[in-house]
Amino acid sequence: MPKKPKRLSPGGHIRLLAPAGIVDLQKVHRTQELLTRDGYTVSQGAHLFATHEIFAGDDQSRAQDLLDALSDPGVDAIFFARGGYGSVRLLPHLDRTDLSVVAPKCLLGYSDITVLHAYFQSRYDWVTFHGPVGESDWLLADTRIALAVLSGMQQSWDAQLEVFNPVLERIVAPWRGGNLTVLTSLVGTPYIPDLAGCVLFLEEVNEAPYRIDRMLRQLLLAGCLSRIQGIVWGEAVSCGPEANGFSVRTVLREVARALGVPCWYGFPAGHGLRNWTIPLGQKLRIDGNQVVVVSA
Amino acid sequence: MPKKPKRLSPGGHIRLLAPAGIVDLQKVHRTQELLTRDGYTVSQGAHLFATHEIFAGDDQSRAQDLLDALSDPGVDAIFFARGGYGSVRLLPHLDRTDLSVVAPKCLLGYSDITVLHAYFQSRYDWVTFHGPVGESDWLLADTRIALAVLSGMQQSWDAQLEVFNPVLERIVAPWRGGNLTVLTSLVGTPYIPDLAGCVLFLEEVNEAPYRIDRMLRQLLLAGCLSRIQGIVWGEAVSCGPEANGFSVRTVLREVARALGVPCWYGFPAGHGLRNWTIPLGQKLRIDGNQVVVVSA
Numbered sequence A, B: 001m002p003k004k005p006k007r008l009s010p011g012g013h014i015r016l017l018a019p020a021g022i023v024d025l026q027k028v029h030r031t032q033e034l035l036t037r038d039g040y041t042v043s044q045g046a047h048l049f050a051t052h053e054i055f056a057g058d059d060q061s062r063a064q065d066l067l068d069a070l071s072d073p074g075v076d077a078i079f080f081a082r083g084g085y086g087s088v089r090l091l092p093h094l095d096r097t098d099l100s101v102v103a104p105k106c107l108l109g110y111s112d113i114t115v116l117h118a119y120f121q122s123r124y125d126w127v128t129f130h131g132p133v134g135e136s137d138w139l140l141a142d143t144r145i146a147l148a149v150l151s152g153m154q155q156s157w158d159a160q161l162e163v164f165n166p167v168l169e170r171i172v173a174p175w176r177g178g179n180l181t182v183l184t185s186l187v188g189t190p191y192i193p194d195l196a197g198c199v200l201f202l203e204e205v206n207e208a209p210y211r212i213d214r215m216l217r218q219l220l221l222a223g224c225l226s227r228i229q230g231i232v233w234g235e236a237v238s239c240g241p242e243a244n245g246f247s248v249r250t251v252l253r254e255v256a257r258a259l260g261v262p263c264w265y266g267f268p269a270g271h272g273l274r275n276w277t278i279p280l281g282q283k284l285r286i287d288g289n290q291v292v293v294v295s296a
Helices: A025-037 A059-071 A087-094 A111-124 A141-150 A180-184 A209-221 A248-259 B025-037 B059-071 B087-094 B111-124 B141-150 B180-184 B209-221 B248-259
Strands: A013-017 A041-044 A077-080 A106-109 A128-130 A156-158 A162-164 A170-179 A199-205 A230-237 A263-265 A278-280 A283-287 A290-293 B013-017 B041-044 B077-080 B106-109 B128-130 B156-158 B162-164 B170-179 B199-205 B230-237 B263-265 B278-280 B283-287 B290-293
Touching: A013 A025, A013 A059, A025 A041, A059 A077, A059 A087, A087 A111, A087 B209, A106 A111, A106 A141, A111 A128, A111 A170, A111 A180, A128 A141, A162 A248, A170 A180, A170 A230, A170 A278, A180 A199, A180 A209, A209 A248, A209 B087, A230 A248, A248 A263, B013 B025, B013 B059, B025 B041, B059 B077, B059 B087, B087 B111, B106 B111, B106 B141, B111 B128, B111 B170, B111 B180, B128 B141, B162 B248, B170 B180, B170 B230, B170 B278, B180 B199, B180 B209, B209 B248, B230 B248, B248 B263
Parallel strands: A013 A041, A013 A077, A077 A106, A106 A128, A170 A199, A199 A230, A230 A263, B013 B041, B013 B077, B077 B106, B106 B128, B170 B199, B199 B230, B230 B263
Antiparallel strands: A128 A278, A156 A290, A162 A263, A170 A283, A283 A290, B128 B278, B156 B290, B162 B263, B170 B283, B283 B290
16 A cells, blocks of 8 residues: 555645756745645745756755655645656665655645655655655645645546547546656666556657657656556657657557557646646546546 | 677678658668778669658568568678667567577667667677768778778777766776667667666757756656766757756766766767767777777
């Protein structure tokens, strides 16, 4: 059974952390104000606004901020302030601490944060939350869904989805994944989560269809997809199409057929304006256009 | 001992093949004319000018062209007409034929062709040639070095190289590698060549330093670099730098130090105007600015 963090309600304590790229002070301040106004207690990691090369502080400092937040019993949730690049550089540092004795907390983020979703799923089987970051616009309704999901108020999503290779109408399975580029950058390492029995959730930004094909081929040839139950594709922002209509849809149709699994396309999560929060690692039922949390 | 193809001399038979992207007919015709004028016999793969989506024919056809050329005793060398993307899609097709009984031929190309270098090294321990493709400008002296290397006339290269982490002055080892993005796309699959005891040769185009860092981290975390002897970096075309001077050099310096190996930077091979041909899989000695083939 995956380990679910306790729900985050107003009054709960949110820690803002920067595990990767340098964060925008103004954007994060605005988010902090909005969350505070909503009744949350919001604190900052020690290096939230640090800069080192292209990172929010050196690897050791960013890892320590995350370990501090995880081991602080007063912190209920960790909202990652930004993706960018750099979360993967924390993993060898995180590996030095055994977190199996720590109670899981709500972890929220996407894009480069896919590394941390993968880490806490592969190492500790935690349920984590794929959704906006601290730099996201928290005035948007679709961003504020995060708080409804983390509190347990929202447990279903109705989306307009296309289906490729519809060999199954519904699937009940944990969803794992995140950003395709970031997930694929973990193939061959100890940190790629086990996708057997799962629905693979993916989204992408600024990658041409041929690159998306290359990444899916790597996952395929590495055996990572051999027992997945299905694919849900979120946003594909600035991802082609290329010459001769070769598109993300072309690629997904072919991969779904090769695997003999259905693929739902267009779930509003990822780098678009809409970034609905979903729990990763927890069982969800997808049935037509509806996705519902299946209670344990 | 790696399997070396027999040398290619004028009069030898060169087959032009397109294993990946759609090729430019005029560029390839010009190369064919120049090679013919030099006294070579030049033939074309059946699907050299085919088009399917973004590929030079479907996967099966491109794989068959390669298998046909390999099994034809009249063909001495295979010059790949273009990289682009798509060589990786041939591998499951190639795997259906046992090529261990086939005499190795000179295989020449770079960029996406890195997949085929990796394949013939990991599966059959062939020496293959990292150098220009059929679409390259064969009027350039640096392209025509390919013919001198394939004939055995040229066995050394003098380059102006920077050195990072100079813990060794010289290394005698086989070089393996190619394009970083393409090599990294094989991590976790059966097709990544064993780099233990090797010098890792890399080049890149159009990838930001943070992406180069991400790929090298994947190779590191997957254990692919744990026993390499050194790194030689070729061209880095349109690869940054990024904010705060974070550059390919920054990344390589840190990786070389982490591994405790030297890194030579600036060997003129890859996507720049200069693309010197080097044998991969064969022992080379690198000593200061000089690289020399070590005869078996």
